[in-house]
């Protein structure tokens with residue numbers, strides 16, 4: 001189906017960008033414009049993950065200023081060399097105190113292309129424990145680390161599921177995460193020719209296990225390389241997904257919206 005045609009028929013579908021870093025400096029200058037553009041395209045809500053201690057704390061104020069955003073708290077493995085030893089304890093304290101303001105624990109996880117892998121593993125374990133304690137889902141970052149994440153889940157079973165952000169991997173890996181109560185984040189990867197395999201796998205998974213995301217300002221879609229990614233592009237991710245899924249766009253859109261609301265407890 002041509003994207004333009006689909007755009008005409010999907011203009012009334014509501015979306016949630018389940019993973020966008022709207023508080024990052026690349027988006028800060030034009031934030032009101034980015035949010036407005038997304039809303040005009042049908043993107044009603046935005047999930048903004050935590051990546052460091054101070055940034056997670058600052059998200060409380062961000063949420064007050066931007067009530068259309070739901071926020072999380074986490075220590076991203078990408079910043080492993082910047083986190084202090086005491087940060088996890090402080091993050092846990094912050095999350096407990098502000099439990100009602102949070103929709104998830106994360107962005108956390110394991111990135112095998114970053115340093116201090118053993119430290120990353122124990123930090124991720126602490127996030128899984130925290131999510132179990134506070135009864136919140138996890139936002140999980142992975143990169144060459146499915147085996148390490150599965151090993152953590154074997155030691156500490158996540159009780160409230162979550163999302164495997166920007167999922168790419170085998171069908172077997174996808175099914176494993178689904179069996180653990182997780183949904184898979186579908187983002188710009190599927191717009192690239194190299195994302196064809198991931199898209200094929202995603203097309204065969206239960207619709208209840210999928211959510212849409214952009215990872216803005218990162219991970220620009222095919223055709224926008226080198227540009228800052230923005231949350232309105234979640235609609236283009238959706239249009240690409242429509243090419244692979246058997247459902248009608250209306251049904252697909254409604255289910256993805258529902259999945260995201262249910263996972264993050266958004267009213």
Ligand SMILES: [Zn+2]
Nearest residue numbers: 019049107215
């Ligand atoms: Zn992210």
